[in-house]
Amino acid sequence: MSLDQKFEKIFKKVDELKPQFIDVLAKAIEIPAVSSDESLRPMVVKKAHFLADQLKSLGFSDIQLRELGTQPPPVNDPKLQLPPVVLARYGNDPAKKTVLVYGHYDVQPAAKEDGWDSEPFTLVVDEEKQLLKGRGSTDDTGPLTGWLHVVRSHQEAGIEFPVNLITCFEGMEESGSLGLDDLIAVEADKYFKDVDTVCISDNYWLGTKKPVLTYGLRGCNYYQVTINGPHADLHSGVFGGIIAEPMIDLVQVMGTLVDSQGKIKIEGIEEMVAPVTEKEHEIYEKIDFSVEELNAASGSNTSLYKKKEDILMHRWRFPSLSIHGVEGAFAGQGAKTVIPAKVVGKFSIRTVPDIDSEKLTKIVVEHCEREFAKLNSPNTCKAELIHDGNYWVSDPFNASFTAAAKATKVVYGVEPDLTREGGSIPITLSFEEKLKTNVMLLPMGRGDDGAHSINEKLDISNFVNGIKIMSAYLHYYAESPEK
Amino acid sequence: MSLDQKFEKIFKKVDELKPQFIDVLAKAIEIPAVSSDESLRPMVVKKAHFLADQLKSLGFSDIQLRELGTQPPPVNDPKLQLPPVVLARYGNDPAKKTVLVYGHYDVQPAAKEDGWDSEPFTLVVDEEKQLLKGRGSTDDTGPLTGWLHVVRSHQEAGIEFPVNLITCFEGMEESGSLGLDDLIAVEADKYFKDVDTVCISDNYWLGTKKPVLTYGLRGCNYYQVTINGPHADLHSGVFGGIIAEPMIDLVQVMGTLVDSQGKIKIEGIEEMVAPVTEKEHEIYEKIDFSVEELNAASGSNTSLYKKKEDILMHRWRFPSLSIHGVEGAFAGQGAKTVIPAKVVGKFSIRTVPDIDSEKLTKIVVEHCEREFAKLNSPNTCKAELIHDGNYWVSDPFNASFTAAAKATKVVYGVEPDLTREGGSIPITLSFEEKLKTNVMLLPMGRGDDGAHSINEKLDISNFVNGIKIMSAYLHYYAESPEK
Numbered sequence: 001m002s003l004d005q006k007f008e009k010i011f012k013k014v015d016e017l018k019p020q021f022i023d024v025l026a027k028a029i030e031i032p033a034v035s036s037d038e039s040l041r042p043m044v045v046k047k048a049h050f051l052a053d054q055l056k057s058l059g060f061s062d063i064q065l066r067e068l069g070t071q072p073p074p075v076n077d078p079k080l081q082l083p084p085v086v087l088a089r090y091g092n093d094p095a096k097k098t099v100l101v102y103g104h105y106d107v108q109p110a111a112k113e114d115g116w117d118s119e120p121f122t123l124v125v126d127e128e129k130q131l132l133k134g135r136g137s138t139d140d141t142g143p144l145t146g147w148l149h150v151v152r153s154h155q156e157a158g159i160e161f162p163v164n165l166i167t168c169f170e171g172m173e174e175s176g177s178l179g180l181d182d183l184i185a186v187e188a189d190k191y192f193k194d195v196d197t198v199c200i201s202d203n204y205w206l207g208t209k210k211p212v213l214t215y216g217l218r219g220c221n222y223y224q225v226t227i228n229g230p231h232a233d234l235h236s237g238v239f240g241g242i243i244a245e246p247m248i249d250l251v252q253v254m255g256t257l258v259d260s261q262g263k264i265k266i267e268g269i270e271e272m273v274a275p276v277t278e279k280e281h282e283i284y285e286k287i288d289f290s291v292e293e294l295n296a297a298s299g300s301n302t303s304l305y306k307k308k309e310d311i312l313m314h315r316w317r318f319p320s321l322s323i324h325g326v327e328g329a330f331a332g333q334g335a336k337t338v339i340p341a342k343v344v345g346k347f348s349i350r351t352v353p354d355i356d357s358e359k360l361t362k363i364v365v366e367h368c369e370r371e372f373a374k375l376n377s378p379n380t381c382k383a384e385l386i387h388d389g390n391y392w393v394s395d396p397f398n399a400s401f402t403a404a405a406k407a408t409k410v411v412y413g414v415e416p417d418l419t420r421e422g423g424s425i426p427i428t429l430s431f432e433e434k435l436k437t438n439v440m441l442l443p444m445g446r447g448d449d450g451a452h453s454i455n456e457k458l459d460i461s462n463f464v465n466g467i468k469i470m471s472a473y474l475h476y477y478a479e480s481p482e483k
Numbered sequence: 484m485s486l487d488q489k490f491e492k493i494f495k496k497v498d499e500l501k502p503q504f505i506d507v508l509a510k511a512i513e514i515p516a517v518s519s520d521e522s523l524r525p526m527v528v529k530k531a532h533f534l535a536d537q538l539k540s541l542g543f544s545d546i547q548l549r550e551l552g553t554q555p556p557p558v559n560d561p562k563l564q565l566p567p568v569v570l571a572r573y574g575n576d577p578a579k580k581t582v583l584v585y586g587h588y589d590v591q592p593a594a595k596e597d598g599w600d601s602e603p604f605t606l607v608v609d610e611e612k613q614l615l616k617g618r619g620s621t622d623d624t625g626p627l628t629g630w631l632h633v634v635r636s637h638q639e640a641g642i643e644f645p646v647n648l649i650t651c652f653e654g655m656e657e658s659g660s661l662g663l664d665d666l667i668a669v670e671a672d673k674y675f676k677d678v679d680t681v682c683i684s685d686n687y688w689l690g691t692k693k694p695v696l697t698y699g700l701r702g703c704n705y706y707q708v709t710i711n712g713p714h715a716d717l718h719s720g721v722f723g724g725i726i727a728e729p730m731i732d733l734v735q736v737m738g739t740l741v742d743s744q745g746k747i748k749i750e751g752i753e754e755m756v757a758p759v760t761e762k763e764h765e766i767y768e769k770i771d772f773s774v775e776e777l778n779a780a781s782g783s784n785t786s787l788y789k790k791k792e793d794i795l796m797h798r799w800r801f802p803s804l805s806i807h808g809v810e811g812a813f814a815g816q817g818a819k820t821v822i823p824a825k826v827v828g829k830f831s832i833r834t835v836p837d838i839d840s841e842k843l844t845k846i847v848v849e850h851c852e853r854e855f856a857k858l859n860s861p862n863t864c865k866a867e868l869i870h871d872g873n874y875w876v877s878d879p880f881n882a883s884f885t886a887a888a889k890a891t892k893v894v895y896g897v898e899p900d901l902t903r904e905g906g907s908i909p910i911t912l913s914f915e916e917k918l919k920t921n922v923m924l925l926p927m928g929r930g931d932d933g934a935h936s937i938n939e940k941l942d943i944s945n946f947v948n949g950i951k952i953m954s955a956y957l958h959y960y961a962e963s964p965e966k
Binding site (some may be wrong): 222229231232234240242247259262294297299302305315319320322323325329331334335339350386387424 | 701703705714717720722727728730734735737738741742744745777780781782783787806809816820821822858859861862906
């Protein structure tokens, strides 16, 4: 049977089974698996069991609910158990390639009082707008259950499954993926031994019309500059004008970091950024995006660039520096006449190839120290890295991406846009580094789905077509000559 | 009888009556008259009645507990009554001068849990350290009751009271003196009609050894710069580098206000400051103060000046600009990757003669707008005054100050230092403007009394000598040829 014939059968089954697929999604969403709410932890665990039952009924083997131990502080209950990671296999044929699919079954908090039009943990099937509304519909219960439906569609269509599938479904993604890194490291040569590629469906199209594949994420180095002055907050009436004020020094130091046009003023960073290649230029030219879409997303006309390529490149492949705020200064409403004794400025730099994180930190710390020294202030200044996560960029023309691009073309009739994201998904890098394999981000939902927001939704067409793409992807990948 | 003979009798009585005076203070302090705590409002009122009873027993006349109406929002109880102002007269002889004495009977909050060594509303008489410890001992129950003891000392010493005395004791000073301004305006030509001078005992010596008289206060203009960008807070991963960030603009604008050496960089302010006169120079040279005292007060070695005159002039008679903080930006601990959508920078300028408040505001607003315009940012900027209070400077050689200086010399054997304060006591200006008379600040306590802090105290010698100075002051003032 040709691939086209197989796809015809599978896709027909996906369409037929749509009501049942939505039903499974509805049952999953009914469980309020909010990982950040300790009181709802039993619900997160319940959802893991629900998924395990689904996997079992589909014939998955070696199903494990892997415990990750107690949650580290801060927690109210010091014995609070992390939710389990759901590992399972479908097929174990040495002649077939093995694909690990990652998803998370926990969700962000949601309550009707937040402004939802409907109860967030009851899936609403909006026939008019043809969308599925509910917490987790797009992030990430919808895409996650998509993989189960791929298996069922094959079974009911009588088509042999083209690869060995391994699931790695976690329940702490919305709370920092606690414990998952260690599990990946431990299982790299065990449960995940034969994995050829990793597919993550946990991001979104850039816009609302064009399917995309995502091959890059920026990293994030988060810094603090602490200026220390008097031993306690002082009254500006009594001490204003005779004491060196930490807040004045901090404003001066932070003013040297970046200008209002977004240009980072710290010397030495620009030089580390990999030059834009011809091939990259081509990728950006093809992408469907406009400054209007950016303005709509930010709700304002405050874009720093007007050209599509500039916007996208500055979002994805150039570094940026954001000043987030100040800890220790007066942050309330009204007029408090305080001289804060110690202030901590917070800023972060989004990193891209080929910025070396350690070198960056050295440059940033030295810059802050140098600028502070220029002030000739009797206060003290300390700049430090408080958190970092590396960037990730994959080859968007490797076997996995090529297979997914073909699958997208088959389902949607168009080549997917090749996108990156400006933020980070740390687990991507973890899989890549620990399993020494490539990773692909295959989004199911659209840019306007409202993940983490109210009235989160997934268009029914994205759900159905997403399952079809996942199916076709596995076949194309299975057929690809390289691993 | 010569003045010296009168003083001898009065001072002897003050010494004899010390235990009774301390007893009255103890009874007053026992009432937790915290004006900022709505639940304690009945206690504030109770303290007003306690004072009225004291005044009555001393033979004061026309005693009024003047109601000021309900407290304006924000309040929990919309019908919350302001505590009354205690008005009373002692003597009404047209041949005598009339002195209005102002004090406040409300206090700052205090609780043992804050770190007090003893119950804050139980006066501790520390015989070893010779001090009185309790909330209100120095701010302002001690000085306020001092005036009652002056009357009693005269009565028991059999000395005719030299002036007509009017009390104006309020119960909302620690909460913004709500309602008092209006009362002063209303009574300017009624209860306060014949007032020749106003004496306020509600501040402190500069240090711990030298008595002072205070003839000036800086004003305070409080400003906000609001930078408005996107419609809501954004994720720095998604929007960092492509959106003009309000916090970046704000840091740039605030960086143009003042340098780390305390020099205000806004053009046009320096020109408004009255030049330092020869006579002023002499005043500053005589004052007992050192950079070590400043360092001790700030708990750090962050003084901008080393010379006594520079420190004091920059504290009292030159303007200063303090940056207090930012509303709307991330102010917590840790690493939040937010781009704040709207940030409000807060700064204030302490004003001095001859800065015109309106002109200053015009200069400040135009400066911020001009500096923001230079940034060429698509965000919007608004600078505005949110609160102001004028400076106050009196002639420290007028009849009232001269009388108080003589009284100090008689009691302490030294000329008092003539000081100003860097902060503001708005009611000073209210009395001066509405009664069209001069005002003098005659402090009783020391610079280290810990007003508003834990273990607030008043040295017994300051209490006793303060009552003596108040007594002698009234006699010298009564004798002065000018009014």
